[in-house]
Amino acid sequence: MISDALLERIKEKLKGQRKISFLVGAGLSAESGIPTFRGKDGFWVSGSKNYQPEEIGTKAMFDVNAHAVWEWFLFRISMMRDSQPNAGHRALVEMQDLLGDRYALISQNVDGLHFKAGSDENCLFLIHGDLRYMRCSEECSKQLYPIPAEVADQERTRSTKLTFEELQLLVCPKCGEMARPHVLWFDEYYNQSYYRLHDVLRIAKETGLLFVVGTSGATNLPRAIVNNTLARQGIVVDINPNSNYFSEKLSSKKNGFWIQGKSGVVLPRVVEIMKEHL
Ligand code: NAD
Numbered sequence: 001m002i003s004d005a006l007l008e009r010i011k012e013k014l015k016g017q018r019k020i021s022f023l024v025g026a027g028l029s030a031e032s033g034i035p036t037f038r039g040k041d042g043f044w045v046s047g048s049k050n051y052q053p054e055e056i057g058t059k060a061m062f063d064v065n066a067h068a069v070w071e072w073f074l075f076r077i078s079m080m081r082d083s084q085p086n087a088g089h090r091a092l093v094e095m096q097d098l099l100g101d102r103y104a105l106i107s108q109n110v111d112g113l114h115f116k117a118g119s120d121e122n123c124l125f126l127i128h129g130d131l132r133y134m135r136c137s138e139e140c141s142k143q144l145y146p147i148p149a150e151v152a153d154q155e156r157t158r159s160t161k162l163t164f165e166e167l168q169l170l171v172c173p174k175c176g177e178m179a180r181p182h183v184l185w186f187d188e189y190y191n192q193s194y195y196r197l198h199d200v201l202r203i204a205k206e207t208g209l210l211f212v213v214g215t216s217g218a219t220n221l222p223r224a225i226v227n228n229t230l231a232r233q234g235i236v237v238d239i240n241p242n243s244n245y246f247s248e249k250l251s252s253k254k255n256g257f258w259i260q261g262k263s264g265v266v267l268p269r270v271v272e273i274m275k276e277h278l
Contacts, residue, residue, distance in 0.1 A: 001269060006257045009235050010209065010270075011277045018208030018234070021104040022092060023225055024263075027214020027240060029111050031086040031264040034079060038216055058187045062137065066178055067162055070170060073181045077131055077147070078156040085117035088213070091267035093118045098274050104203045106225065108215060110183050125196045125203070127221055129183035136172035137180040142193055144182050145173055190221050197221065204228035211270070212238045213263045217245030230255055239266045 002010075013020065026036035037053040051072075055061060062069045096103045096119060105124045107114060110131040114124055132152075133144040146152075148169045154160070162170075170179050184190065190197040204210070204225040215222055226236050226246060230253060237257045238246040250256025259266050 001261055001266060002259060002273070003257075006237065006259070007273065009255075009257075010237075010273060013209035013235055014274060014277050016208050017102075019102050019104055019203060019206045020095070020099055020209045020211075021106060021203055021207040021229075022095075022211045022213060023106045023108075023215065023222055024092075024213040025108045025215025025222070027216075028088050028107075028263045029083070029086075029109055029113055030214065031088065031262060032083045032111075032113055034083055034111055034113075036214075036216075038218070054186045057183070058185045060187055062180060062185070066137070066180075067167070070181070071156075071160065071162055073131065073183070074151065074154070074162070075156045075158055075160065077152055078154065080111040080113075080131065081153070083111070083113065085113045086264045088263035088267045089113050089117035089119075091271045094271045095267075095274060096120055096123060098271070098278060104207070106200050106203065108219070108222065125200050127184070127190065127195045127197075127200055129181070129194065131181060131183060133182035134170065134179040135182050136175060136177055138172070138175065138177040140172060140175040140177065143174065145179065147181075195221075200225060201228055204234075205232055208234050210234055210236045211267075212236060212240075212246050213267070214240060215244070215246070217249075239263055 030036055056069060056072050092105055103123050105119060107124065107126055108128045110129050112132055132146060134147050135144050151166045151169050172179050184195055192198045201224060205228045207229045210229040212226060217223060229236055235255045236250055237259060238250055239259045239261065240247060241260060241262050247258040250258055
């Protein structure tokens with residue numbers, strides 16, 4: 001699974017002082033039963049139309065049909081609520097404990113599974129938001145509010161509609177405007193205050209060994225993170241069962257590697273290597 005050449009490079013980086021970081025995406029949670037966006041279950045139906053996540057997960061759609069957007073996100077929340085962390089999430093927590101302040105976890109996942117697994121918030125950077133929270137859609141402040149349990153804890157199917165009572169709860173507690181899910185939408189930009197943009201770019205520069213796990217590389221911040229690590233002679237290792245943007249990019253780099261496999265299998269193996277060589 002891990003070639004001798006890669007093992008030697010990993011050992012060399014483990015002995016150094018630089019950070020060892022993980023950039024993870026939806027593929028990490030696939031083994032917990034949460035569909036990826038680009039997998040076959042990513043679509044959403046509203047009225048007579050099928051939407052792709054790139055259409056429904058947008059500010060533009062929220063501005064014209066906030067109810068449909070909330071219904072989609074609440075369906076995803078209901079699916080995530082009962083899911084449990086898998087071996088990949090647990091391996092990340094083990095590595096956090098082994099590496100101490102050399103460890104950073106940059107996650108695109110909004111499903112809360114890192115918290116359920118026991119990840120430490122101080123070294124966890126949620127660059128696409130956190131679906132446990134909502135915030136004011138009019139930006140009256142930057143405050144995050146937990147999505148009220150009366151709404152978040154309901155069982156939902158793809159056809160469950162929001163009730164009038166639920167809509168009354170999905171408002172900004174401060175100004176009374178509609179609240180929105182605390183996630184980065186496809187037509188929005190990364191920033192520091194919500195998504196830790198500057199922090200993660202700095203961490204990428206300080207990283208000597210970066211594992212990229214379960215992400216297709218479709219968004220620009222993950223690409224910039226990988227570029228920042230490579231530009232400072234860091235090693236980047238893609239873990240993914242399928243070929244993707246990163247595996248292809250890394251194949252032409254002397255510091256780039258691809259381990260073709262599932263995160264729930266490969267990450268526990270990386271833990272063993274760390275235990276042996278740190
Ligand atoms: P993506 O759906 O674009 O790609 C998922 C990647 O995971 C693919 O490359 C796939 O080959 C890989 N994969 C599938 N099973 C895997 C496994 N067992 N182990 C390792 N890799 C596996 O996901 P993305 O790149 O994260 O981008 C999607 C966006 O949607 C992100 O912005 C994310 O915020 C959001 N999203 C989040 C969740 C979640 O929180 N769990 C789920 C879906 C989408």
